[in-house]
Amino acid sequence: MNTTSLNTNKIDSSWNRFCDLLWHSDELGIWLDISKMKISNTDIKELEPNFKLAFKAIENLESGSIANIDESRQVGHYWLRNEKLAPSELIKNNLKKEKEKISEFSRKILNGSIHNEDNQPFKNVLWIGIGGSSLGPILLINSLKKNNIGLNFFFMDNVDPTGINDTIDLIKNELKRTLVVVVSKSGGTLEPRICMEQVRLKLENSGLKWNKQAIAITMKGSKLDNQAKNENWLERFDLPDWVGGRTSITSSVGLLPAALMGCDIDRFLEGASLMDTSTRNKELRDNPAALLAASWYVSGNAKGLKDMVILPYKDRLEVFSKYLQQLVMESLGKKNDRKGGIVNQGLSVYGNKGSTDQHAYIQQLRDGLDNFFAVFIEIIKDNHNLNINELMNPADYLSGFLQGTRKALTGANKESITISLVDLNEFSLGSLIALFERTVGLYAELINVNAYDQPGVEAGKIAAAEVIKKQDLIMNILTGDSEYDIANISEKLSKNSEEEIYWIIRSLSINNLIDIVEGNWSKPKSLKFKLK
Ligand code: PA5
Numbered sequence: 001m002n003t004t005s006l007n008t009n010k011i012d013s014s015w016n017r018f019c020d021l022l023w024h025s026d027e028l029g030i031w032l033d034i035s036k037m038k039i040s041n042t043d044i045k046e047l048e049p050n051f052k053l054a055f056k057a058i059e060n061l062e063s064g065s066i067a068n069i070d071e072s073r074q075v076g077h078y079w080l081r082n083e084k085l086a087p088s089e090l091i092k093n094n095l096k097k098e099k100e101k102i103s104e105f106s107r108k109i110l111n112g113s114i115h116n117e118d119n120q121p122f123k124n125v126l127w128i129g130i131g132g133s134s135l136g137p138i139l140l141i142n143s144l145k146k147n148n149i150g151l152n153f154f155f156m157d158n159v160d161p162t163g164i165n166d167t168i169d170l171i172k173n174e175l176k177r178t179l180v181v182v183v184s185k186s187g188g189t190l191e192p193r194i195c196m197e198q199v200r201l202k203l204e205n206s207g208l209k210w211n212k213q214a215i216a217i218t219m220k221g222s223k224l225d226n227q228a229k230n231e232n233w234l235e236r237f238d239l240p241d242w243v244g245g246r247t248s249i250t251s252s253v254g255l256l257p258a259a260l261m262g263c264d265i266d267r268f269l270e271g272a273s274l275m276d277t278s279t280r281n282k283e284l285r286d287n288p289a290a291l292l293a294a295s296w297y298v299s300g301n302a303k304g305l306k307d308m309v310i311l312p313y314k315d316r317l318e319v320f321s322k323y324l325q326q327l328v329m330e331s332l333g334k335k336n337d338r339k340g341g342i343v344n345q346g347l348s349v350y351g352n353k354g355s356t357d358q359h360a361y362i363q364q365l366r367d368g369l370d371n372f373f374a375v376f377i378e379i380i381k382d383n384h385n386l387n388i389n390e391l392m393n394p395a396d397y398l399s400g401f402l403q404g405t406r407k408a409l410t411g412a413n414k415e416s417i418t419i420s421l422v423d424l425n426e427f428s429l430g431s432l433i434a435l436f437e438r439t440v441g442l443y444a445e446l447i448n449v450n451a452y453d454q455p456g457v458e459a460g461k462i463a464a465a466e467v468i469k470k471q472d473l474i475m476n477i478l479t480g481d482s483e484y485d486i487a488n489i490s491e492k493l494s495k496n497s498e499e500e501i502y503w504i505i506r507s508l509s510i511n512n513l514i515d516i517v518e519g520n521w522s523k524p525k526s527l528k529f530k531l532k
Pocket residue numbers: 130131132133183184185186187188189192244245246247330454457
């Protein structure tokens with residue numbers, strides 16, 4: 001296969017090719033159609049040996065090998081939905097116990113036997129976490145939450161003070177009926193800690209007891225776990241070392257919110273587990289994750305040269321593209337391959353929903369740059385209580401728009417994949433997520449990158465901590481009425497970057513902590529400032 005230029009062949013949209021490549025499972029209620037991609041039968045044949053190795057690697061991972069070599073960790077998200085696979089009796093037992101604990105706790109919250117200090121049942125959940133510790137719960141709530149069933153959810157996944165303020169404002173009258181769930185696998189991430197402190201202050205200033213409402217989800221022995229234990233928080237749930245943030249949706253991170261909103265967590269796990277079984281098939285053509293991974297590989301010439309545009313034709317799946325963005329880009333976006341060679345790999349993901357996007361960027365998809373492939377997601381069952389007698393049925397139109405856009409893209413020789421699900425529910429969402437998890441795992445094997453570490457995320461966390469430290473150092477340097485310029489400060493900070501200091505003093509000035517006494521912002525070297 002040519003790995004330097006993109007394939008300009010015409011898409012074969014024949015009925016025979018559709019029939020030849022279609023994958024379907026009655027049990028799962030899913031169809032996968034890759035026939036509108038440019039992958040050929042020769043590509044599939046050529047990729048078979050690579051997939052043999054990839055299947056073996058995932059098999060090793062599932063049986064407990066240290067698949068995340070850089071972090072010396074096992075990768076066990078597949079055990080979460082099939083504990084029999086777990087490599088030790090201890091893990092098997094812990095998995096069972098944790099699931100029972102989540103079900104029991106949620107049942108008692110929902111029936112009011114665990115209640116607030118005033119004997120009132122809890123009504124809301126404020127979920128504090130970032131990245132893998134919040135995207136799964138956000139996806140679950142958006143996709144499956146039913147009105148008037150279970151608790152209401154609010155999320156805090158950033159340290160934007162306005163965002164924190166707005167969220168607290170939304171629940172301020174019901175704070176005492178709000179469970180606060182703080183989620184951080186490492187237990188040390190700054191963003192959730194800062195949000196937590198703000199919420200705690202608000203809660204305690206309102207005369208409420210933090211530990212009667214706070215729940216932690218974290219690794220055993222982490223800073224957060226120790227704090228929750230020492231302060232006797234309402235409950236603690238385990239996030240094992242071998243679960244990565246972006247694959248934590250079938251762990252306590254996803255199961256607790258699902259149970260608290262009244263979902264059937266067993267059906268969710270069952271959907272994921274059945275898809276795991278289907279994607280363990282060793283025949284490329286009979287394995288939906290392998291078909292997807294092969295299509296991505298050929299489309300982007302093994303280098304991720306084409307973006308993946310996710311187009312679910314369902315409002316409730318609008319955040320699925322955001323969820324996949326993290327799963328795919330944090331897993332595959334790597335500088336080095338596993339031998340240490342520089343590869344700068346990745347696969348860009350974006351999207352919202354159809355048919356809405358038809359009236360936005362789909363213009364470019366059809367007529368502009370050929371730098372993407374679309375993934376249509378169709379929910380076939382038309383579940384609603386709308387009165388459609390004598391009115392146009394929205395479901396017919398939604399389906400028509402999907403087919404129309406798919407046809408228009410094919411007509412313009414633009415690639416697309418279509419995934420059709422009978423319905424959107426706990427079971428099908430579980431299976432859809434598992435399909436993409438295994439696809440990412442297989443694709444990572446094909447391009448030989450570690451899909452389970454995130455050195456870029458860690459580097460960002462360290463760099464941010466350094467800047468925050470510098471803000472304090474600068475404030476400590478400024479004393480009394482003395483005036484300073486950027487060069488002085490840089491000197492005092494052992495020749496620290498002037499640009500970084502400019503950024504910090506601009507923020508200090510606009511937030512009224514220092515005064516500018518001379519100069520202007522467009523001439524950074526002219527600026528003189530002092531403490532307010
Ligand atoms: O997927 C990941 O590993 C990351 O997005 C993490 O979930 C994110 O950085 C939050 O980390 P933690 O859960 O340790 O606070």
